[in-house]
């Protein structure tokens with residue numbers, strides 16, 4: 001097989017001898033010829049001259065991973081984390097991220113120029129933006145954000161987090177959904193699905209019942225029924241408004257059951273879970289270093305989430321990266337005082353590969369959920385999310401057998417802990433090619449950052465037919 005786009009000059013790079021994992025196509029032995037930051041040629045034993053060669057014999061080559069769900073600038077400045085956290089990302093095989101921007105009060109027009117500049121000047125990875133919508137003014141400006149910055153996705157919190165983000169009420173949610181829907185069928189309304197009143201009561205009760213406690217108790221502050229109930233509300237309001245709902249960070253089997261029931265009834269929406277939920281459970285010995293909202297839950301939930309990933313009722317896998325230092329995470333402050341959030345961009349792909357294979361999920365499905373699926377939903381496919389002639393040359397070369405113990409200092413982000421700290425994971429990237437350049441190699445950064453912000457254009461409505469066949473919609477209970 002040789003696909004060609006009429007070579008005009010020598011290739012910049014040939015990746016030789018690897019086994020490519022191409023979502024929707026399969027596993028193919030092929031060289032990859034790269035020119036001008038794009039895939040220019042695919043075929044076995046490419047004989048074209050090239051400036052550089054990378055030998056991937058015995059390795060698999062995946063499309064660069066797209067983590068659709070990260071937060072930057074929570075702890076240090078946005079500019080600083082745009083560099084440090086994307087450095088960790090690219091070392092871990094992630095080449096594009098979706099960033100949930102936060103402005104609790106101001107118009108995003110006040111901040112978008114600097115957010116964008118940071119991604120163009122400091123980031124190792126490409127990026128799309130999902131502004132988090134809190135105010136009426138921001139709702140009114142949604143069409144302007146789309147027009148001026150090519151933004152096609154927005155996020156709403158049905159339950160906020162004290163001191164971090166605010167909740168929106170159902171009327172604001174409906175207005176927001178209507179404004180998102182007005183952009184076109186491809187526009188996406190992302191929702192943090194938890195019913196705020198249920199969370200508030202559960203938290204207060206837990207504080208009385210368990211002034212001190214363990215990581216396992218944290219689940220009681222964020223009961224799964226709050227997730228399940230709010231997914232139903234969000235689905236209903238999204239249907240009324242005609243908006244495409246994207247449920248972020250699904251964490252529970254009760255939530256998954258609501259998802260499956262809605263899919264059975266024909267609802268078209270997208271569901272995401274995160275590698276920390278798939279890899280870590282509430283019995284974890286790292287204790288409050290793993291505290292998150294929603295929480296990591298019991299192994300029973302975890303097994304259900306893996307089934308969802310396998311059978312297609314969960315479409316995408318991201319990280320919810322919210323980097324913190326140990327000094328502000330404050331695990332010593334216990335059940336109520338320690339803070340949610342952790343840096344997980346650098347462990348995203350190894351955790352997916354390690355725990356996914358343990359759970360019996362085929363490699364092709366793991367890769368699809370972390371590349372093509374989110375790229376399609378967020379309107380950047382086939383530029384991203386595949387390996388094809390004309391696509392961006394964002395690739396990750398993986399040694400599926402390489403085992404490493406996770407240590408925060410090796411991840412090279414700003415954080416001095418990882419929730420996966422001390423775990424031995426099998427399957428690590430050994431090189432990341434971003435925009436046609438080898439940027440990371442054998443755990444080291446070897447080229448300057450070359451990430452760009454990606455404005456998006458209107459496109460088709462996300463469709464369930466895009467994803468792997470949904471094999472089963474059996475309810476867990």
Ligand SMILES: [Zn+2]
Pocket residue numbers: 069070071100320
């Ligand atoms: Zn998040």
